[in-house]
Ligand SMILES: Nc1nc2c(ncn2[C@@H]2O[C@H](COP(=O)(O)OP(=O)(O)OP(=O)(O)O)[C@@H](O)[C@H]2O)c(=O)[nH]1
């Protein structure tokens with residue numbers, strides 16, 4: 001259950017997979033990160049952009065029968081980018097599924113922050129409760145907010161060791 005679009009990996013040499021509930025904005029964010037203008041349609045399978053930049057269908061995180069597909073899809077990437085839509089009150093995966101592979105980075109993105117019913121503080125709380133490490137990126141593909149920052153962060157990751165954020169993004173001690 002996968003396909004390869006051969007697109008855009010040169011624009012983002014980091015390997016990563018976007019995961020999160022149906023309609024949370026993974027494909028729209030992938031297009032924005034890769035700076036393409038592809039039409040956003042429902043994702044039916046894992047989509048490989050070049051070698052290891054991967055868009056996944058929301059069902060991979062929401063439907064028990066697809067957890068195996070999710071785990072095998074993210075096996076080859078170092079970084080999992082989890083999208084928490086700003087207007088959602090639920091975390092779409094079972095607790096711990098994101099942490100099955102202890103040697104992978106998990107990055108939290110709060111998507112759709114432009115929506116009128118966005119509640120960014122609630123989304124931050126949901127990510128924290130589910131052990132997604134900070135910092136969190138707040139994005140909108142409608143306004144473009146946060147996209148360049150996330151792209152720069154992902155591009156920087158390949159310079160650092162696994163499990164650490166690039167220095168400029170680490171939180172200062174209080
Ligand atoms: N307001 C707003 N709408 C967005 C944003 N990102 C995506 N959308 C819209 O939300 C809908 C779903 O976006 P997708 O990118 O297809 O969501 P997805 O997570 O890839 O969904 P699946 O492929 O079904 O898992 C589309 O109508 C998008 O245009 C955003 O930042 N703000």
Ligand SMILES: [Mg+2]
Pocket residue numbers: 026027028041042043055056057058
């Ligand atoms: Mg999609």
